[in-house]
Amino acid sequence: xxxxxxxxxxxxxxxxxxxxxxxxxxxxxxxxxxxxxxxxxxxxxxxxxxxxxxxxxxxxxxxxxxxxxxxxxxxxxxxxxxxxxxxxxxxxxxxxxxxxxxxxxxxxxxxxxxxxxxxxxxxxxxxxxxxxxxxxxxxxxxxxxxxxxxxxxxxxxxxxxxxxxxxxxxxxxxxxxxxxxxxxxxxxxxxxxxxxxxxxxxxxxxxxxxxxxxxxxxxxxxxxxxxxxxxxxxxxxxxxxxxxxxxxxxxxxxxxxxxxxxxxxxxxxxxxxxxxxxxxxxxxxxxxxxxxxxxxxxxxxxxxxxxxxxxxxxxxxxxxxxxxxxxxxxxxxxxxxxxxxxxxxxxxxxxxxxxxx
Numbered sequence: 537x538x539x540x541x542x543x544x545x546x547x548x549x550x551x552x553x554x555x556x557x558x559x560x561x562x563x564x565x566x567x568x569x570x571x572x573x574x575x576x577x578x579x580x581x582x583x584x585x586x587x588x589x590x591x592x593x594x595x596x597x598x599x600x601x602x603x604x605x606x607x608x609x610x611x612x613x614x615x616x617x618x619x620x621x622x623x624x625x626x627x628x629x630x631x632x633x634x635x636x637x638x639x640x641x642x643x644x645x646x647x648x649x650x651x652x653x654x655x656x657x658x659x660x661x662x663x664x665x666x667x668x669x670x671x672x673x674x675x676x677x678x679x680x681x682x683x684x685x686x687x688x689x690x691x692x693x694x695x696x697x698x699x700x701x702x703x704x705x706x707x708x709x710x711x712x713x714x715x716x717x718x719x720x721x722x723x724x725x726x727x728x729x730x731x732x733x734x735x736x737x738x739x740x741x742x743x744x745x746x747x748x749x750x751x752x753x754x755x756x757x758x759x760x761x762x763x764x765x766x767x768x769x770x771x772x773x774x775x776x777x778x779x780x781x782x783x784x785x786x787x788x789x790x791x792x793x794x795x796x797x798x799x800x801x802x803x804x805x806x807x808x809x810x811x812x813x814x815x816x817x818x819x820x821x822x823x824x825x826x827x828x829x830x831x832x833x834x835x836x837x838x839x840x841x842x843x844x845x846x847x848x849x850x851x852x853x854x855x856x857x858x859x860x861x862x863x864x865x866x867x868x869x870x871x872x873x874x875x876x877x878x879x880x881x882x883x884x885x886x887x888x889x890x891x892x893x
Contacts, residue, residue, distance in 0.1 A: 747798070
């Protein structure tokens with residue numbers, strides 16, 4: 537069920553973005569991970585098969601029968617927020633939204649033909665109005681980006697992988713796709729966080745919401761600066777072994793770690809890209825067909841290059857040093873693991889090498 541949106545106005549004054557394209561807020565890593573996912577062997581076959589087999593009608597009937605549909609008569613404050621978010625991001629059809637009984641704070645946007653937004657009672661009870669507004673905007677951002685299709689397939693395949701765990705080859709094939717889907721979905725969360733900020737237009741509320749998801753309803757015991765320092769420590773701390781452990785810890789998750797999300801969102805909120813959107817300069821949906829795929833690849837590649845260059849993570853720093861030709865491969869690896877120092881190399885002509893420090 538969808539609802540047409542007309543001249544609904546936000547409950548408080550904020551900027552609106554007529555015709556905004558999801559490209560305006562999508563994280564470069566989101567787009568590049570989705571491209572990598574689509575190139576995964578077997579994904580196209582699975583996607584086409586599941587698109588016709590997934591019981592979407594059954595999914596809608598399930599929420600209709602066993603959850604509370606948000607409307608003017610039920611959870612009216614959430615209904616107002618939903619209309620508000622669709623108005624700000626200029627989403628023509630308002631997705632159906634449900635509240636489901638679950639003490640764990642969570643929200644999701646699923647569906648193949650038309651997106652459905654689902655929030656848990658745990659989340660509704662945890663967040664205040666402005667924090668919840670950012671979450672609703674986050675989910676509307678997923679809808680505008682078309683993320684619900686892949687999220688639905690991820691949920692289905694995760695359940696399927698458990699059912700066929702006893703089939704060795706079948707499970708390996710499914711888990712390869714599930715792993716790739718999770719990698720993309722973690723990146724898509726960074727995009728949706730940005731959409732939530734565009735809707736709420738209150739960075740402090742977005743930060744509070746992420747802190748509550750991490751530490752519960754104890755804001756008086758938490759501090760935004762200290763919370764962000766955790767992200768800094770997480771990225772820079774430890775050695776190469778810790779870098780590997782970080783990768784292993786994140787693999788089974790569908791969402792990035794909360795401190796990392798907060799740090800990424802704050803960085804984007806302070807960026808020129810965000811300011812340009814707020815000033816009304818952003819890509820429009822009617823321009824999407826003219827968008828160059830090459831430009832998108834270039835932007836994603838530039839993002840990853842910047843990440844490797846500026847990251848304080850020991851593994852990424854090593855990758856950056858090696859890729860940049862900062863020294864002999866064997867010497868670099870020896871130095872990192874033994875603490876030794878490789879002597880400088882002299883070029884054949886006896887002159888000092890350029891660009892080394």
